[in-house]
Amino acid sequence: MKDVTFRQHTLSSGLQIVAECNPNAYSTGMAYFVKTGARDETPDISGVSHFLEHMVFKGTPTRTAEQVNQQLDQIGSQSNAFTSEEQTVYYCAVLPEYQLEALELLSDILRPLLRQGDFDTEKHVILEEIAKYDDQPPFGAHEKALAYHFQDHPLAKSVLGTRETVSALTREQMLEYFNRRYSAGNIVLAMAGNIDFEAVVAQVESQTSHWENYNTHRDTPRANPNSGFYSIEKPSAHQQYIIQISNGPAAEDKNRYASRLLGLIFGDENNSRLFWDLIDTGKAEYAVVEPSEYQGTGIFLSYICCQPENTSEILDLYQKLARDIQEHGVTQEELELAKSKVCSHIVLRAERAASRMFSIGNNWVQRGEYTSIQQSIERFQNVTVSDIAEVLEKYPLTQCTSVAIGPTRIEHK
Amino acid sequence: MQSMPWLESAAISVLVPAGSQRDPSELPGLASFTAEMVQRGCGNLNSRQFVDELDRLGAARSASVTNSHTRFSAAVPSSRLEETLAIYRDLLRSPHLPEAQLEDSRMVAMQELLAMEDDLAQKLLRELRLRLYPDPYGRGTTGSPESVQAISHRDVASHVEDYYVPENSIISIAGKIEFEAVTSIIENLFGDWEGALQSDIYQTPPRDGHHHIQHESSQTQIGIVYPSVPYSHPDYFLARSAIGILSDGMSSRLFTEVREKRGLCYTVYAMCHTIKEEGCVLAYAGTTTDRAQETLDVMLAEIRRLGDGVFEDELKRLKARMKTGLIMQQESSSSRSISMASDWHLLGYVRTLEELSDILDKVNTESINQYLSDHPPQQFKVVTLGQHALDTSGVNGGGEA
Numbered sequence: 130m131k132d133v134t135f136r137q138h139t140l141s142s143g144l145q146i147v148a149e150c151n152p153n154a155y156s157t158g159m160a161y162f163v164k165t166g167a168r169d170e171t172p173d174i175s176g177v178s179h180f181l182e183h184m185v186f187k188g189t190p191t192r193t194a195e196q197v198n199q200q201l202d203q204i205g206s207q208s209n210a211f212t213s214e215e216q217t218v219y220y221c222a223v224l225p226e227y228q229l230e231a232l233e234l235l236s237d238i239l240r241p242l243l244r245q246g247d248f249d250t251e252k253h254v255i256l257e258e259i260a261k262y263d264d265q266p267p268f269g270a271h272e273k274a275l276a277y278h279f280q281d282h283p284l285a286k287s288v289l290g291t292r293e294t295v296s297a298l299t300r301e302q303m304l305e306y307f308n309r310r311y312s313a314g315n316i317v318l319a320m321a322g323n324i325d326f327e328a329v330v331a332q333v334e335s336q337t338s339h340w341e342n343y344n345t346h347r348d349t350p351r352a353n354p355n356s357g358f359y360s361i362e363k364p365s366a367h368q369q370y371i372i373q374i375s376n377g378p379a380a381e382d383k384n385r386y387a388s389r390l391l392g393l394i395f396g397d398e399n400n401s402r403l404f405w406d407l408i409d410t411g412k413a414e415y416a417v418v419e420p421s422e423y424q425g426t427g428i429f430l431s432y433i434c435c436q437p438e439n440t441s442e443i444l445d446l447y448q449k450l451a452r453d454i455q456e457h458g459v460t461q462e463e464l465e466l467a468k469s470k471v472c473s474h475i476v477l478r479a480e481r482a483a484s485r486m487f488s489i490g491n492n493w494v495q496r497g498e499y500t501s502i503q504q505s506i507e508r509f510q511n512v513t514v515s516d517i518a519e520v521l522e523k524y525p526l527t528q529c530t531s532v533a534i535g536p537t538r539i540e541h542k
Numbered sequence: 543m544q545s546m547p548w549l550e551s552a553a554i555s556v557l558v559p560a561g562s563q564r565d566p567s568e569l570p571g572l573a574s575f576t577a578e579m580v581q582r583g584c585g586n587l588n589s590r591q592f593v594d595e596l597d598r599l600g601a602a603r604s605a606s607v608t609n610s611h612t613r614f615s616a617a618v619p620s621s622r623l624e625e626t627l628a629i630y631r632d633l634l635r636s637p638h639l640p641e642a643q644l645e646d647s648r649m650v651a652m653q654e655l656l657a658m659e660d661d662l663a664q665k666l667l668r669e670l671r672l673r674l675y676p677d678p679y680g681r682g683t684t685g686s687p688e689s690v691q692a693i694s695h696r697d698v699a700s701h702v703e704d705y706y707v708p709e710n711s712i713i714s715i716a717g718k719i720e721f722e723a724v725t726s727i728i729e730n731l732f733g734d735w736e737g738a739l740q741s742d743i744y745q746t747p748p749r750d751g752h753h754h755i756q757h758e759s760s761q762t763q764i765g766i767v768y769p770s771v772p773y774s775h776p777d778y779f780l781a782r783s784a785i786g787i788l789s790d791g792m793s794s795r796l797f798t799e800v801r802e803k804r805g806l807c808y809t810v811y812a813m814c815h816t817i818k819e820e821g822c823v824l825a826y827a828g829t830t831t832d833r834a835q836e837t838l839d840v841m842l843a844e845i846r847r848l849g850d851g852v853f854e855d856e857l858k859r860l861k862a863r864m865k866t867g868l869i870m871q872q873e874s875s876s877s878r879s880i881s882m883a884s885d886w887h888l889l890g891y892v893r894t895l896e897e898l899s900d901i902l903d904k905v906n907t908e909s910i911n912q913y914l915s916d917h918p919p920q921q922f923k924v925v926t927l928g929q930h931a932l933d934t935s936g937v938n939g940g941g942e943a
Contacts, residue, residue, distance in 0.1 A: 411649020
C-alpha cells in the first residue's frame with residue numbers, strides 16, 4: 130500500500146491549497162473554504178453570506194446557472210455548499226478521473242456574475258428556506274440563544290438573516306460584500322483522497338491568477354457572555370425545546386481536545402451523564418451537549434427536547450448534573466470510554482475521502498495546521514482527568530444562557 | 543458478506559422480522575417499544591454495561607424499526623468484529639427485558655410520538671404512507687398514545703419470542719473481513735438459533751383519495767404518491783431512471799422547474815419507494831402558503847411530462863451520478879452492509895456492485911420511454927399540511943380519465 134502524504138502550496142495570488150493524498154482512495158473530495166460568514170456582516174446585510182453562497186451556483190460570465198448544474202451532474206459529483214458564522218464552504222466529491230474538471234468548475238463559479246434576474250428568483254428560495262426553519266424545531270431558538278449569549282459580539286448574528294433583511298438586500302450590497310471578503314488570500318482549497326497534486330496546483334494557478342488579494346481582517350475578540358433564562362411562546366409546538374449555551378474553548382485553544390471529551394462524557398447522545406438521567410428514563414426526548422469552536426472564542430451548546438409540563442424539572446436536573454461535574458470532575462473510567470469512542474469514530478469517518486477533506490480544510494482554516502489521523506488519536510489519548518478539570522474551571526458549564534421555546538411560556542428561576 | 547480489504551472497519555447489520563407490519567392491530571408501536579427494551583441489557587451485561595461495552599469497542603451504532611424489520615447496525619474497527627457480533631447475538635437471543643425499566647421505555651416511546659407531532663414533514667409522510675400500500679404495509683412505526691400506554695411487559699416478551707427468530711432474519715457483514723473466519727464465528731453464535739415466524743399477514747386496502755391536515759405553519763407541505771413497480775420487478779431500473787431524471791441532482795427536472803426557474807421552494811424531490819411486494823413514487827415539497835397551489839401544479843405537470851419521455855443528455859448525467867454513487871459505496875462498510883441486507887430482503891439475493899453497474903449500462907432512453915409510455919404516471923393521491931387545503935380537483939384529469 131502506498132502511503133498517505135500531506136501536501137501544501139500557496140499560489141502567487143495568496144490562495145492556499147492543502148491536500149491529503151491517498152493513492153488508494155476510490156474518490157476525491159475537494160472544497161473551497163472561504164473565511165467569511167455571518168460574523169463578517171453588518172446588521173443591514175444580515176444573511177448576505179448565505180444568500181451569496183446560493184448565488185455562486187448561478188453562473189459566471191461564461192456559464193449560466195443551468196450549465197453549472199448540468200456540468201456538476203455530468204461529472205457525477207456529489208456537491209453542495211454551506212454557510213456558518215465564519216465559513217462559507219463549496220464542496221464536491223467525484224471519482225478521481227473527474228478531479229480536474231470538477232476543480233475547473235468550482236474555481237470558475239467562485240467568481241460569480243450575480244445576474245439581477247437570478248438574484249430576484251433566488252431571493253424567494255432563501256425566504257422559503259427561512260420559512261422552512263420557522264416551522265421546524267427548535268423554531269429559531271438556536272439563533273435567539275446565540276444572540277442572547279453573545280450580545281454585541283460578532284458571533285451573535287444569524288446565518289440565515291430574517292425575512293426583513295433578506296427581502297431588503299440588493300445585488301449591489303451583495304457585490305460589495307463579495308468584493309470585500311472573497312480575496313484569494315482569504316480562501317483555502319482543501320482536498321483529500323486520490324489526488325494528482327502537481328496537476329491540481331498547475332491548473333488552479335493558471336485559472337485563478339487574476340483573483341485579487343487584499344486585506345480581509347476580522348476582529349476575533351473573546352466573548353463576554355451573558356447568562357439568563359428566556360422563554361418564548363410558540364402556540365403550535367407540542368414539545369418544549371431548550372437551548373443552553375455556556376462559554377467554551379476557542380478554535381486555537383490547546384484544551385479543545387479535553388473539551389471534546391468533556392462534551393461526550395457530559396452530553397453524548399447515547400452514553401453520557403445526561404443520557405442516563407434524562408434519555409434512558411424517558412424524561413426527555415433528547416439531551417446532548419457539544420462544544421463549538423470559533424476563532425477567538427467558543428461555546429458549549431446543549432439541546433434538550435422534553436414535554437412542556439416537565440421543563441422546570443428538566444432544567445433543574447440539568448443544573449444539578451452540571452454542578453456535579455463542575456464540583457467533582459470526571460472519572461478515569463468515563464474518560465477512557467470517551468477516548469475509545471472518539472478515536473474509533475475518527476478512524477471510521479476517515480474512510481470516506483469527503484469527510485476527511487472536511488477535517489483537513491477545517492483544521493487548516495481554523496489553525497493553519499495539518500493533523501494526521503494518528504496525531505489526532507494521540508492528542509485525544511493524552512488528555513488526563515486533570516486536563517478536563519482545567520476546562521471546567523475555565524469554562525463552567527453551570528453558567529449558561531438558556532432559551533426555551535414551546536407551547537406556553539415557562540417561569541423558571 | 544463482502545470483503546473490503548482496503549478498509550479498516552467492519553460493519554454489521556442485523557435484521558429481525560419484527561417490523562411494524564407485524565404489530566398486533568390493537569398495539570401499533572409494539573415493535574419500536576420492543577426494540578427499546580431489548581437494548582436494556584442482554585447476556586451478561588446490564589443496561590449500562592451493554593452501552594459501555596459497545597463504546598469500549600468503538601462501535602458507531604444505530605437501531606431502527608422499519609415496516610418489515612427491526613434493524614441493529616454497528617461499524618467497528620475490524621479487530622473488534624467478533625466481540626461486537628457476540629453482543630448482538632445476546633441482544634437477539636437473550637435480552638433481559640428488565641421489567642423495572644418498562645415505564646422508562648414507555649416514556650421514551652411517548653417522547654418519540656410527541657416529537658413527531660412537531661416534525662411536519664414526518665407527519666405528512668405518515669399520512670401519505672397510509673395511501674401508498676395496503677395495511678399493514680403502509681403503517682408507521684410509532685403507534686399512538688393509547689397503544690403505547692396499553693403495552694405490557696408480557697406483550698414485549700411475546701413479541702421477542704415470536705419475531706426475534708431466525709426465519710426471515712438477515713445478518714449482513716461488510717468490511718475488512720475474512721469469509722472463513724467470520725463464517726465460523728457466525729456458526730458458533732447463531733448455528734443453534736431456532737424459531738419460526740408465527741403469524742400470517744392479513745391485508746386491507748390502502749386509504750383512498752386526497753387529504754388535508756390543518757396546521758398553522760408558515761409553509762404548506764405537499765406530498766404526492768402514485769403506483770409504480772417494486773425493486774424486484776424487471777422494469778424497476780427503468781422506473782428508477784425516470785424518477786432520477788425527474789429528481790436526482792441539481793439539473794433534474796423538479797429542481798430546475800420548481801426551484802431554479804420559479805423559486806417556489808427550498809426542498810423538492812421525488813423518489814421510488816419500495817417494499818417487497820409493491821412499489822410507488824413519492825414526491826414532496828415544502829412551500830409558503832400563498833405559493834402552494836402553484837407548486838403543486840408545477841410538480842404535477844413535471845411528473846405527467848415524464849409520460850412524454852426523457853432525453854439522452856438527461857440519462858447520461860443520471861448515469862454518471864449513479865456510477866459515482868456505486869463506486870463511493872466502496873468507501874463505506876456501513877452503507878454496503880445496509881444495502882446488502884436490503885437486497886437480501888427485497889430480492890432473496892445480493893446484487894454485486896458489478897451487476898448493478900451492468901444493469902445501469904443496459905438502461906437506455908428507448909427502454910425508459912417505452913416503459914413510460916406503457917405506464918404513464920397516473921392515479922395520484924395528494925396529501926397536504928398547512929393553513930389551507932389546495933385545489934386537487936384536476937389532479938387525476940378532472941374527470942377526463
